[in-house]
Amino acid sequence: QAPPARWSLVCTSIPLKSIEVELEVRDHVATVVSTLLYENKEDKPIEAVFVFPLPGDAAVCHFSAVIGQTQIVAEVKEKQQAREEYDDAVSSGQQAFLLEESDQSPDIFSLSVGSLPPGESASIRLEYVTELAVQADDGLRFCLPAVLNPRYQPQGRKTSHVQVTSVPASLVPYSLSFSARVSSPRPISKVESSTSLDPLQYLNAEKTQATVKLAAGHKFDRDVELLIYYTDAHQPTAVVEAGQASAKPGTLMGDPVVMVSLYPEFPQSVMSSVASCGEFIFLLDRSGSMSCPLNNSNHQETRIASARDTLLLLLKSLSMGCYFNIYSFGSSYEHIFPKSVEYSETTMEEALKKVEQMTADLGGTEILEPLKHIYSQPCIPNQPRQLFVFTDGEVGNTKEILQLVTRNSGSHRCFSFGIGEGASTALINGLAKEGGGHAQFISGADRMQPKVMQSLRFSLQPAVVDISVMWDLPKGVSATVLSPPITAIFQGQRSLVYAQLTGQSSEAAEGSVCLLFSLLYRLSVHRLAARSLIRSLELEQKEDEEEVDEGLRKKVVELSVQSGVSSAYTAFIAVNKSNKETIQGPLVRRNVPAPKTLYTDISYVIFYLTFFSLCSDSSSKEDEAVVPEQPPRDPLLQLVSLQKASGCWLLDAALAAALGKTSEEVEKPKPASVNQEVWATILALIWLHGFKTDAKEEWELLAMKAVSWIHAQNGNTMITNVDLFLSACAGENQLLGK
Template identity: 80%
Template sequence: VMSCCGLLTAEKEPVPLKSIEVELEVRDHVATLVSTLLYENKEDKPIEAVFVFPLPGDAAVCHFSAVIGQTQIVAEVKEKQQAREEYDDALSSGQQAFLLEESDQSPDIFSLSVGSLPPGESASIRLEYVTELAVQADDGLRFCLPAVLNPRYQPQGSEGASVQVTSVPASLVPYSLSFSARVSCPRPISKVESSSSLDPLQYLNAEKTQATVKLAAGHKFDRDVELLIYYTDAHQPTAVVEAGQASAKPGTLMGDQMLMLSLYPEFPPAVMSSVTSCGEIIFLLDRSGSMDFHTSGSNPSLSFIPFSKDTLLLLLKSLPMGCYFNIYSFGSTYEHVFPKSVEYSEKMMEEALKKVEEMTANLGGTEILEPLEHIYSQPCIPNQPRQLFVFTDGEVENTKEVINLVKKNSGSHRCFSFGIGEGASTALINGLAKEGGGHAQFITGADRMQPKVMQSLRFALQPAVQDVSVTWDLPKGVSVTVLSPPLTALFQGQRSLIYAQISGQSSEAVEGCVTVKYSLAGHHSQNQLCFSLKPAEDTGLTVHRLGAQTLIRSLEMEEREHRGQQDGGLKEKVVELSVQSGVSSSFTAFIAVNKSDGKEIQGPLVRINIPASSEYFSKGYLKTLQINIKKTIRNHSSKMMYSDCFIFAILFSETCLPEQPLRDPLLQLVSLQKASGCWLLDAALAAALGKTSEEVEKPKPEVWATILALIWLHGFKTDAKEEWELLAMKAVSWIHAQHGNNNLHSPPGLPHKPRLHPTTFNMHFTCCLMYL
């Protein structure tokens, strides 16, 4: 049964989508993607094909057209209900029509309806969008082409039909993908990497500022296509000024110049070398059935849950003494380890770890809204800034509602989000971090979760930036309107983007300046960037579209906050801006109708839902996805028939997971560390270090055991330093504190009262190596 699912319709008709061709152009940290989808109807009757697919959640869809035979039809952006009615009217009149619309629940899911394809006819659909590229922990810029659309879970009691998703195992998706990219930047391109196989990078000039790359032949569209692009000096602040659209009226968004600022604040080294010892750290872990998927990385026998539990172990061991913490987990219901956050101690840490060890993916669906509401209902602890860590594969349907809740509570916390596995909702993961003033990370393919999570923990333990302000210095006659939401969160090494509309002209000065001021741990700092007001060449309207999309998303969220109140003009503003800029929104859609030949398509239409690639469950876990599909069969001889039906899709694998492999030696050592930062000298530590009990028996057991553990980390796990650096700092602080205790003396070879700052601790290791 599984081998047929999605490949054929219920009437055994073949799927009409044949291929997808993708061309990507990356300029510095902005990407433009053009995707061409080829459809062919080999049936003896006309068809209506519906294809539901994912896009990056922050993408601005800005062009949609179709080519049928020799005729090209360019779609227009119109109010969504109007576009739907025009589409239905066109099909009822026997005309070909195409409708592209964003999901009402999530901005990273689009549906494309291809209507009235005659027998034997082909249609080539062209879709274009622009998007920003996120900066990763290693300074790489990440582009992701979502290939996997996991079924979105609809919360219990929610109204309306869920998004129509026909999902099949990725290996059975019948359409192919070709993918090529062109990269250009003012700075040299050092490398381009991918989790998929790539042909060698081809440089186009001697300066290595332009290059091309493409997927290797034989690529299967069975996972997200991820590119990591590395530039020299990737963190340099930049400014791009783009000329307005020639046909647009000056003073409008598209008629004026558009500015995009990329800022990287540099914090004082003295502040960055310290970490706060306070804070309320709350972990929220997805335990829905989909978290029992097999990973597609280097350990395919493991599901997401064991990786998440190992990561929680590392996080709990790395927390500083003096903070507060709690762990929530959710599915159709939610659980918490403690009724409210507790002070971090050895007893509380061990109790939490026992609960973590018992966790499985057994909580059903993915209802994240309720546990978030409970967390926000808990009063904040005085002088303990709240930091929320969310781990999920992102299979929620009420994305916009969840993000709106986080925004409402953004003044009381920072939110760090982690998208786990192929198909995680970019709209959800990026939206949680953006509105929660935190940082988003994606763990796919062979990625290790721990390094990315520990980077976010270091961000969370940084002193919070306060009193952020942005001021402008522009020539007389020139004004600026900022389109981006106010800056509230700044992190060392994290980029902040600001879009602004520049109105007016100056006959004298051709340069402007922007200054970002903020307070950090009592230090008042500022960063200034000067930029030319002369428009950059050959940028098209990319910056305008990204600026328009930024403003559209802000207005959409404001509209949801005021829905049901008196202010009903926000929706109209979004529609007007969307139509003016040609950028999609939740209230508009792209509509194209072929009126060229005037011929009516004869016969009833058969609706076909084209399958998207999906992952499926292991370990015998059964998950039922209920999809409410309205199947419409239109008879153009004045007969209209509608039928409602429910289809239940059960995806499962009958094979259980094999036995878990031996635990990672690093995690084995980490699991033995105490909350204070020390290790105990016992048989378990000896085993973790690969020694016998006799080899490690020395005076002053706790101090010596801790030094042994630190030496092992620095000697054998330098490649994973970002994972254990925080807990090593805690261990060094513990050692330093012991020298104030008369019952403990320094181990032989160690100075009497060493200044064991983590950056200088390596100097003392040579004094201890003789004891190994």
């Protein structure tokens, strides 16, 4: 069915026609060059405003425009000054361009193209650098965000200067071309993506350089994710980048900067031990947008349903003696227990009953208040606090949230999970970084459960304390660390350290850097270091946005202007002063839409009625819940749901049904001398090892708890070595197969 005429009219007036993206990856640093082509096909001059997402940790370092034969390179200036220059230029008929970062969230940018005459086109070039995050399977993740869902603004908070205009992802009116070039000191083993790619092309025999492109026909209606795999990826590296020749020595841009990538390996004897204590607090988003499908490949499974299943696995994997609580939030928040309770069969069952009833029915996305309540609760002695946050990240007060987490970073570790397309990278990465934890994104065809269970294993690792970085540099050379102190180290995860090198030495001089801890080119590096320092300074700003620390603002502005990297207090401004003719006629504003996800997959007629009504509603109405029809439960989750808090299973009809057998088939082979619960637990473990090896990440911890429970049972001599028994039976299907 064809879209209504109203949308056709809007679509033809969108001035943004295409986006071309060139990605260059060097080891684990990405440089992204985006070219946006604007064309005015109307009979009057226009101002095009495009609000779009970027990675939250990106350092925007170049902004320029080409109109006809004239190129205009923007300068970084204090934000209010840049806005005034832009307004003055546009009002006087000059062409001008303004790029600014959102005051509230560093992953939202606004690009204004002013006074584009009828029939004229403009090419905008935007460049940024960013670090690539390491995934659970050692892949480096690059994400080009496309989806920008409307961000919920809490009641009583001031509205952000940047307003989001969005359309359903399937109706984005501009095209995307994307190509990537990858180079590394180590061979490139493969490149994968959630979208279709042309085959990887190697550029040399050593396979250290390669190119890849998006397959033809791709529409920029979802995030573009690349996973890059290197051989021997977990090796420490150091990159030294010379300073800018035109910059003054002694400044950040004038001195060399080193980026050290550290991959500490813990002794196997330490890693084999798993902590059995801790206070585990799970914070679940129940805003209306959590009723959206989890990904494009499965429209039946919703975000909230996947989160419920994940909580089941988490609760079953906890150990007796630890403490836990579950919070959920939307416009308001709830908690299952008044304060964290000791983990037992009674408390686990009570929590699971309430989790099963959770739906996406709490309105908007207000995460600040539940966080305040959690932090107001006193920590439990000898029970390290671990906070797990599940959200689709559609919040408008990101900086205020991160400031709160930073102030409480000494009392807990925070593990964050961004669910679905459009999750705020600034929020998800920021929660983990400021909370000393680890961030994960669930998008495309990803499943939530294995990623969350990996983070649970991180939280159970032994505490790493007394972290320090020691520099052994040539005489006359010193290092000033620019990045925040390392507060968390996990097995197999990368830690980045940026440092400014001052002083002089001979060309042949060498130095080294050592990470100590205890167990209880394109000036990309300079700009990433500046971005790291800027973000640290911005989070020092007082919570009350009206009380701006002028000394802090001045320091950020100076650093931003010097390095050419965007910040919350600056903007890129470019004015075409070469064109002496003023542009005549009233200026018409045109908002360029970014894609957003749909709440339901319904007919065109219902969708358009809903879409255009939502355009005039408040942000809280956009988050109203749609209760989905629940699909049948997965057999693995069915079996897991029957496990007791102690780790055992009961020999009953429910277990037999979960194993796909009758009660007689599971009870008859049991030797008379074997306890029923021991027998039931052994059968459950055999089923897991024999039929669900592909999901071992999800059930491994709860299986370890079951094995420990069996070992603790006295008087059952049938199995003297449970581990050996399971190893022999895994995959053989002798008891439960044909």
